[in-house]
Amino acid sequence: MVEELSVDGFAPLRIKRVVRETSDAVSLVLDVPEDCSHRFRYKAGQFLTVRVSVDGRDLRRCYSMSSAPVAEELRITVKRDPGGVVSNWINDTAAEGDELHASPPEGRFTLAEGVSSPRPLIAFAGGSGITPIMSLVRAALADTARPVRLFYANRARGSVIFSEPLARLTEQHADRLTVAHHFDEDAGVVTATAVASFAESAGDADYYICGPAPFMDTVEASLLDSGVPKQRLNLERFTIAEVPPGVTDNTDEACEEIVIELDRQKVTAAHRQGETLLQTARQKGLKAPASCETGSCGTCMARIVEGSARMRINDALDEDEVEEGWVLTCQSLPTSRKVHVVYE
Template identity: 70%
Template sequence: MTGDADVDGFAPLRIKRVVRETADAVSLVLDVPERSSRRFRYQAGQFLTLRVNVGGQDVRRCYSMSSAPVEGELRITVKRDPGGLVSNWINDTAAEGDQIHAAPPEGRFVLRGDLSGATEVVAFAGGSGITPIMSLARAAVDDPDRRVRLFYANRARDSVIFADPLDRLVAEHGDRVLLHKHFDEDDGVVASAAIEAFIAPAGDAHYYVCGPGPFMDTVERTLLAAGVKESRVHLERFTVAAAAPSAIDQSGVAEEVVIELDRQSTTASYRKGDTLLQTVRSAGLRAPASCETGSCGTCMARVVEGSAHMLNNDALDDDEVEEGWVLTCQSLPTSRKVRINYE
């Protein structure tokens, strides 16, 4: 622990400013105290895990930064979600001067340091998926050799988040920023043809995708069909469709999970249907975790004995998977005994 962070690593941050972006989306500019500044350094595209108390219950949720480090501030943007406990609480009650608890930035949805010769960033955002994309775009244009192409889809014009900031980004950077706005109310939901037309002029690029599940699936499928290498397609999912454990081959009938954490080994009984992370927690252990959607990589551990199946993986690359790494929040054991090591 550093500064005034608690045992779970959460530190109090003051809300410096509240910005109403749309009728159902708000940005919070957070004031990071000097004693916590090093822990809250971040890369564009990462997210914060917030812990808030709603109705007497501590709840954790992850929200992407919409600011970039070059701007010198830390800002998250939260869209109201029907039935969303924390997103609605933030939109309804967050006020300047309030205190909110956050864990340090996490996430792998960041600009790649070695673009392998690629100078273009091609991004696809749907609805509130613009939040991390905005962070990436602001960081990318700070490099005078990079171009940014952004396809932004919304249901209607009144739901566009960052309408004015996006227009300013285009105006300030001229031909280095191309913005295409798609509105379902005019052209229907985004189809492969629109994506193909948008990427046709793109050069050797990395592609970043964030938004509703069906939108992301369409974009990913179209990019891969167009010949884009999978290693150059980067996804950030806010939610993951639940997969039925019964659909996974657990014929190995797992009985126990051995957990190597903090130089200690703990053996836990396995309850069918639980993920490895749930098993770790049931054993009373505190393992690293954040998004719990398979996007950030915080909960990764290596399977050193036995086997496990990942329901979703938007964080680990093929080499890491080949070496036995799994996202414990998304992994079900598929052998009688599984040993995992949090190295």
Template identity: 70%
Template sequence: MGEHLDADGFAPLRIKRVVRETSDAVSLVLDVPHHCSGRFRYQAGQFLTLRVTLDGRDLRRCYSMSSAPVEDELRITVKRDPGGLVSNWLNDTASEGVELLVAPPEGRFLLRDNHRGIVAFAGGSGITPIMSLIRTALATSVRPIRLFYANRSRDSVIFADTLSRLVDRHADRLTLTQHFDDDGGIVTPTAVESFVAAAGPADYYICGPGPFMDTVESAVRKSGVPRERIHLERFQVTQAPADAVAAEADVTTDEVVIELDRTTTAAPYRAGNTLLQTARTAGLRAPSSCETGSCGTCMARIVSGSARMLNNDALDDDEVAEGWVLTCQSLPTSRTVHVVYE
């Protein structure tokens, strides 16, 4: 096994153990060699990017750690997804000893360094980073934790036994509420508001399918929680809605100027493409990872012109004010745009 990351920042890691969590979810414990240990240290809530080649296609997908830094292992959990090429391939074929190409941890879905309580909402596989956060908070703090965990049915609950043990062991600090769609329908704003009403001052962590996250975020905001205390991690790529593209039709973007690796490239713009897609079309290897607007890997600064972000769960208001954007989520809104990767 080589001692260095390849040109794209990936290292080969072997699967040390495979844990079948449910019929459609699997955990993979990865063996990190000593010479790579520094690069693969992580914070709770972060994710790894895997690169696999399937049917001749180079595919990259992000998977959150379900382990916690206080544990002596690196584990990701992958749920089968309709149309999910890599997720389904891992569920079907991952076995002990198989080598995966993995990039070091990234992501900003992190525990905030304060003494406030933690209120977490997880939907389906969104429990993965939430588990890492909860395990870390239980081991390193005395913060109270409230978890709302939604699933389609009881047999789709990932980490059911682990959560039960954690609740038993930390009954004074950890409260778990489970919701099953096949019992009561999808999660409603009323259910979210009721759960929030019982919490004191807290930071809020939300992860799951898009509609679930939208419902929860809206209800939490309606309950009066300040925006800076709400932290989101999306697994689904945000697509540019037709009305968003149409809204920019009054201004035709002709060109995007991209500064990357000390080289300036003037790229023609194709309507509907993000800044990241434009860079790729121009043959540039622009940095990216999650492509959902959550990790911040693709961030760059607009020095002239303008763009609007479809989704932003990574940049704070000060960064946006300084011109920073997530290029994977940014549509140009001026005739020319000059963007700098720093």
């Protein structure tokens, strides 16, 4: 049979069930067409890029799987976000039988060394950051003998996503799973002391952190101060990073020429102020690869061989890749008079 993936890599997924997790969060259980099911195999911690049409606009957003790959139906969980067009649309209108279009799973927030690592898994989740963490926890408990410890922070008890599933997992794996709930309404925001206390005596462990930026910054700084090696920290950021103070989309030296190589084509374009390298490629008629367009998946990565560019957001490339010249073209703005970029 011919795969049902569209030209831009999206497939229609039917909503099998809608599960109301809290008053402002919903899970969608998705049915993947048989003819492209192999394209939707995923690792715990990965996400889907979902494309929906709202008020005549095609919009794309990334949502993590909250299910685990082993013997579970594909499920994403979406929390309502004030001002969030797609998250609010899903929470308000998504219904059983509806279709969403999604591209195959992506993301690097996965279990280190797959599921074979013997190291303990220590996870810190804040609010909806529990979504990929839940996938990781479920996979680790199902596929390994690793001990798992979860620190889960929420503003209040009523905002705890997966309250009942976590309670069941704790009961089923009492010898391996420890869950500590933190409520801001009782204890204030999470402090570095609380983080260090929870991670104390963890030994040689793998750490996973996901949630609001201030929460993640506190956890990361506390763990590093406690002596946890940076390579043991795995972070997944949901929010768009703010542009650092003093940095704008303008450059001191205006870009005059962009050279782009893709699929044996080489084009030269004048740069339009404020446009990313991906937008420039599209302006020249190139079918440049892209998916999430939020700086999260890495699909649009290319290498700069001459000149320089600044990424507004980078949640996909590591430091070594950036040093080698790789950029996310959907987030890259030129910072030199000439930029030569190659899609490899």
